[in-house]
Amino acid sequence: MTASVKLDPKGEFTFTYPEYNAGWNVQVNKLGGITDLATNKNYPYLFWEAKSKNLFYQTNQNTLAGFVINTDSTIQFLEEQLTALGLNETEQTDFITFWGPILQKEQFALIQFLVDNVYESTVAGLQISPQPDVMRRVYILCSPLKDSAIGLDVVPQEFKSFERFGFTVVEWGGSEIDLTNLKPQ
Amino acid sequence: MKFVFLFLAICSAGFLFAGDRKSILRQNYQVVSDEYNSEVPTGKCLVKGQVLGPNYTADGKQIPLSGATISTLDRKKTCVADNQGNYKLLLDATDTTVYMFMAGYEEIVIWNYNFQSKHVVTINFYPYFDQIYEVDKPVIYLYSEKELNAEVKFACKGALTFTYPVYNESWKVQVNSIGIKDAETGKAYPYLFWEAETNELDFNYEEDGISAAIIKTDSVISYLENSLAAMGLNATEQTDFITFWAPRMILHEFVLVQFLTGSLYDEKISTMQITPKPDALLRVFMLWQPLPSSSNPIKVIPQKFEKFDRNGFTVVEWGGTKLPSVELIP
Incomplete structure (x- = not known):
């Protein structure tokens, strides 16, 4: 089947692969x-990167829905959360091999996942035609921390998995957020 | 129910990339003088000078590095710098290379110097501290139509920083037409992944220059696509490679790019032992470096890539490292 994919990132594209020219037109095998219909070349996924100025953790007064982890358990943590989110093994491996080393930069890390409609409103709008039967979008915000105290109540997030069927679309991405210039309250 | 599946991946938004370093290497040696001296025996050349380290005294003087070794590559002629960092080494006029090394500091190699008979050459060395390089993302794909059990062992220069699945002296996997499974846990993985940190990494140089390419930003993607295809990577492997490296490389106007394959990969990056032995093995490592301009002080020779035929039990590995920018003192 063929599909057209249009992205509306909050910010400017810095890299796309295959090239995004006002949209991707693809054949899903x-x-x-x-297969990118513009070039007839094959790709395992569509890829994009963008610069964004206003990305930050979502908080509610003194509470942040998320996790502070000891990075000794990075792999188990990511496997657990991504499984809860419904990512399959390939998606999990791609995610973990990219974000694992970044999270491990310090002894602790602050993590928040933006999922589905929060992803849509905070990171990027996505329009696919025909409309997918199932869509899951997962975005990680994270900050390596030297200290596990962040001055906020961190309340664990809970996720609902999803059933794949028909035309399924999965997207994952993330940003590392620099907290070093923030003053504690 | 037929199940058709479109997978989008994004990595985001202009941030700190793992392993991004902005250190600049200074010119780390200087030939101060090269003069005829009748006291030097015929057929010999005296090399002398001082080794000064990267630390300074309170009043701004560079501290000499006593104990540094200066030597020919075959180590047959060597000497050690004294308390003032001074050294003296008598070479043959047929020698062409001399180098300085000391634990904790970078190695400095002087290639292709014309050491002339009855000459005294004064060379000072200015080593910086050892650089730590990240060996980024070697990923290992295993393919086999027939189901088989394989064990993968590897040894890399430097220390492992991340592996997935977790590497405990080896990976034991089951490979079939669908993909790879961890033999112990039964979990499926698209590839095996490792990362390491090392302080021993540099381009591979040849007698007359360096086999590499200087690429301008807007040609990075096509250069990578053409080179990786010529080397035999398939569409998935190419996309994994390009989506990881291109965003980092296009931040610079010019980059110097070298691919290491085969025995050079073994020698400079890691050796790998796979049981059973693969029918086809391809290993590709990219070294790259931002350049301040489109020219390079060392002659750049275009690389030739060999074709690769997949058959039976096929293993493909790729990885890369960004080497720090170089700035030469005029």
């Missing part, structure tokens, strides 16, 4: 993989 039964055995997996995507």
Whole structure:
């Protein structure tokens, strides 16, 4: 089947692959993989990066829904949360091999996941035609921390998995947020 | 129910990339003089000078590095710098290379110098501290139509910083037409992944220059696509490679790019032992460095890539490292 994918990031594209020219037009193959109709080349996924100025953790007064982890348990933590979010093994491996090393920069890390409609309103709008039967979008905000105290109540997030069927779309991404210039309250 | 699946991946938004370093290497040696001296025996050349370290005294003087070794590559002629950092080494006029090394500091190699008979050459060395390089993201794909059990062992220069699945002396996996599974846990993985930190990494140089390419920002993607395809990476491997490296490389106007494959990969990055032995093995490592301009002080020779035929049990590995920018003192 063919599909058209349009992204509306809050910010400017810095890199896309295959090239995004006002949209991606692709053929989705039964055995997996995507063919870019503009070039006829095959890709395992569509990829984009953008610069954004206003990305920050969502908080409610003194509470932050998220996690502060000891990064000795980074892998188990990510596997647990991504499984709860419904990512499959390939998606989890791609995610963990990218974000694991970044989270491990310090002994602790602050993490918040933006999922589905929060992703849409904070990171990027996504319009796919025909409309997917199922869509899951997961975005990680994270900050390596030397200290586990952040001056806010951190309340664990809970996620609902999802059933894949028909035309399924999964997107994941993230940003590392620099907290070093923030003053404690 | 037919299940068709589109997967989008994004990495975001202009932030700190793991392993991003902005250190600048100074010119780390200087040939102060090269003069005829009748006291030097015929057929010999005297090399002398001082080794000064990267630390300074309170009044701004560079501290000499006593104990640094200056030597020919085959180590047959060597000497050690004294308390003032001074050294003296008598070479043959047929020698062309001399180098300085000391634990904790970078190695400095002087290639292709014309050491002339009955000459005294004064060379000062200014080593900086050892650089730590990140060996980024070697990923190992295993393919086999027939199901088989394999064990993958590897040894890299430097210390492992991250592995996935977790590497405990080896990875034991099951490979079939669908993909890779961890033999112990049964979990599926698209590839095996490791990262390391090392302080021993540099371009590979040849007698007359460096096999590499200087690429301008807007040609990075096409250069990578063409090179990786010529080397035999498939569409997924190419996309994984390009989406990881291109965003980092296009931040610079010019980059110097070298691919290490085969025995050079073994020698400079890591050796790998796979049981059973693969029918086809491809390993590609990219070294790259931002350049201040489109020219390079060392002659750049275009790289030739060999074709790769997949068959039977096929293993493909790729990885890379960004080397720090170089700025030469005029």
